[in-house]
Amino acid sequence: MSKDSLDTLRCKIEDLDTALLKLLNERAGVSRRIGKLKAKDGLGIYDRDREESIYEYLARHNKGPLKTSEINRIFSEIISVSRKLQSAVVGDDTESQVKSIAAVDTSTPSKNTSVYGIFGNPVAHSMSPLIHNAAFRLLGIDAIYLPFEVKDLQGAVAGMRVLQLRGASITHPFKTKIIGLIDEIDVTAKEVGAVNTLILDGDSIRGINTDWTGAVRCIEGLLPVKGNHFVVVxxxxxxxxxxxxxxxxxxxxxxxxxxxxxxxxxxxxxxxPFVPLGEIEDISGDCLINTTPVGMYPDVAEMPIPKGVLSRYKAVVDIIYNPFKTRLLTEAEAAGCMTKNGIDMFVFQGAEQFRIWTGREAPVKEMKEVVYHRLLVSGH
Ligand SMILES: NC(=O)c1ccc[n+]([C@@H]2O[C@H](COP(=O)([O-])OP(=O)(O)OC[C@H]3O[C@@H](n4cnc5c(N)ncnc54)[C@H](OP(=O)(O)O)[C@@H]3O)[C@@H](O)[C@H]2O)c1
Structure with missing residues (x-):
């Protein structure tokens, strides 16, 4: 009985595989034709907005039992193969560039390799190693950036001097605690009241803040900061x-x-001016910015404010980037607002660190790509 049903189910799988094979090849054929049109119109192969819309469509229509992160992993391979097919038509090597930036560097660090890192606890989820290592590889800089889960912050600062770490990012929960432990703090970090970046100069450690620069550059991608009214939650x-x-x-x-x-x-x-969250319905502005963790994975159905207030704003920024489109941003789009997620803020603060540490402009576009790639392919 159980062998019969196993055989029956295996037959069913074969039928489904046959159908999948046919569909995948049909999809590849259409993809090639798109490649030819792109070549004719002089367009590049890689179109992040288009790929994002595919993943969004899949997330919306996925009824399970596969999780959306599992569907994303499967489609990431399908899309990657499609890019390769189109690259062969157009003669563009974007696909190999994206892959090589995202790939793990297997070269061995030497005594000349500059070491950077991030001090936090927990730190495993941080995407800072991803963006900084991608930038080092892309620009051919002999440096490595490592995550350090710090239990003793004072010990970590001493270790930075002893081991000559050239720079470090500071993340939760140390951004204010670090202030009393370093030699110098720049004036803007003092005004912000938090340090997110350390720079080692000889034996002296200086603290700065690049989060605010990241926030401003992120907002300016939507509307000018100057002259506009922001409601910050x-x-x-x-x-x-x-x-x-x-x-x-x-x-x-x-x-x-x-x-x-x-x-x-x-x-x-x-x-x-201060307004309690319960009274947000009484105010309005040009742009609403969510800085709370409400809506972050895994609580993706949550939003920090009632959706009825969204139509009072031209623009909405959510500094969360996991998921990259929170419920708040989905509702804001439906209400006709311009929207932006937190990836830009994260990448721009990292780009500023990179510039200060290396004296080189950071490859912002590629840093963003590796973050999207990680969020889409690895799920959460
Ligand atoms: N994109 C980026 O580069 C970037 C950078 C930094 C942080 N972030 C994200 O920003 C978020 C906040 O980080 P943080 O370091 O500022 O955290 P935090 O210091 O712990 O502050 C959290 C804030 O959110 C409010 N909050 C928390 N849960 C809430 C809820 N259920 N309803 C309403 N308000 C709530 C808290 O209000 P109370 O005062 O009432 O507790 C507090 O004001 C996180 O999701 C983090 O990942 C993004």
């Missing part, structure tokens, strides 16, 4: 950098937070 570490950047660049901020005392403390530090 959240009053944690990320909000500090966002609020500092906006006010420094001439934007107006209203701060909104769940816990009154935390919100008032940040609002008073920067001289801003």
């Amino acid at each position: 959240g009053a944690g570490g990320a909000a500090r950098a966002v609020v500092f950047g906006i006010t420094r660049e001439g934007g107006k901020v209203t701060l909104v937070n769940r816990t009154r005392d935390n919100g008032l403390a940040l609002a008073e530090a920067f001289g801003l």
Whole structure:
């Protein structure tokens, strides 16, 4: 009985494989024809917006039992093969470039290799090693960037001097604690009240903040900071950098937070009006920025504010980037707002670190690509 049913099920799988094989080859044929059209119109093979829309379509229509991250992994291979087919038609090597940036570097570090890292706890989820190592490889810089899960911050700072780490990123929960442990803090990091970057100069360690630069460059991808009114939701570490950047660049901020005392403390530090989260329906602005973790994976159905208020804004930025389109951004698009996720803020703060550490402009486009690639292919 059980052998019969095993045979029956295997027959079913063979039928499905036959159908899949036919469909995959049909898809490849269509993809080749698209490659020919791209070649005729002088278009590049790689189109991130188009690929993103494919993944979004799949996520929307996936009824399981496969998880969306599993579907993404399968389609990542299909799309990669399609790019290769189109590359053969167009004579463009984008596919191999994306792959080689994302690939693990197997070259052996030497005594001349500069070492950088990130101090945090936890740190396993950080994508900073991904973007910095990609940038080092792309520009042919003999350097490596490593994650350090730090239990003793003072020990890590001493270790940085002893081991001559050239620079380090500082992440949760150390951005303010690090201030008392280093030799020098630049004036803007002092004003933000947080350090996210260390630079070793001889035996001296200097702390700076690039989060606010990342936030400003991210927002400016949507609308100018100067002269616009921003409603910033959240009053944690990320909000500090966002609020500092906006006010420094001439934007107006209203701060909104769940816990009154935390919100008032940040609002008073920067001289801003404060509104409790429960009263967000009473205000409006040009751009709403979410700096809370609400909506981040795995709680992707959540959003930090009622969706009815979204139509009062021209633009909405969510600094979360996992998932890269949060429910807040989906609802904001439906309400007709321009939107941006947190990938730009993350990549731009890293690009600024890279520039300060190496004296070279960071390959921002490729850094963004590796982040998208990781989020799409590896799931969460
Ligand atoms: N894109 C980037 O480059 C970037 C950089 C940094 C951080 N981030 C992201 O930004 C988020 C916040 O990070 P953080 O370091 O600022 O965190 P944090 O210091 O812990 O602050 C969290 C803030 O969110 C509010 N909050 C938390 N849960 C809430 C809820 N359920 N409803 C309403 N408000 C809530 C908190 O309000 P209370 O005061 O009421 O507790 C607080 O104001 C994280 O998702 C992080 O991944 C992104």
